[in-house]
Amino acid sequence: MPTRTAREAVAVFDKPADLQAAIDELLSAGFDRAQLSLLADEKTVDDKLGHIYKRTEELEDEPKAATAAYISTESRGDAEGALIGTPLYVAAGVAVGAVIASGGTLGAAILTAIAAGAAGGTVGAVLAEMLEDRHAHYLQEQLAHGGLLLWVNTPDAAHEDKAKAILAKHSAHDVHVHDLAAPG
Secondary structure, eight states: OOOOOOEEEEEEESSHHHHHHHHHHHHHTTOOGGGEEEEOOHHHHHHHHTSOOOOGGGGTTOTTOOEEEOOOHHHHHHHHHHHHHHHHHHHHHHHHHHHHHTTOOHHHHHHHHHHHHHHHHHHHHHHHHHHHHHHHHHHHHHHHTTOEEEEEEESSHHHHHHHHHHHHHTTOEEEEEEEOOOOO
């Protein structure tokens, strides 16, 4: 029995909202998050290829293009929440422990926890903002090169057709399917 060559659908999006809508529909249609890949950041792509690329279209079918796993909006939100919450709770806990260990009163422990928690939360908020800024820079960088590239691994012809239809429905251009490079 002949083996099927691994294939993937490819599309370029001009708007992050269209890309997200296509990804949401792909996931709802039964595609797994692991089947989705985006173009990595500009520096990573340039490092892997050994040269600077000018346009996104140059990389649609480039087997050596550096890709990145899709990270959902919810996961980014969870990370931002952790970046804010962790320093807040750690700072408050350490401060309360220090006050109690030194024989301080309950009132002093509470006030210290509030102050330390606020400081820790502020540090976390700055870190979360940096994460969001990095994501915005990534999107802007890709758009400046001609669009947001999405690859969808398609295990069979039915998935190829389904992926192409969903991608086209969400304003993607250059929608097509290509063979994946053989490993090695």
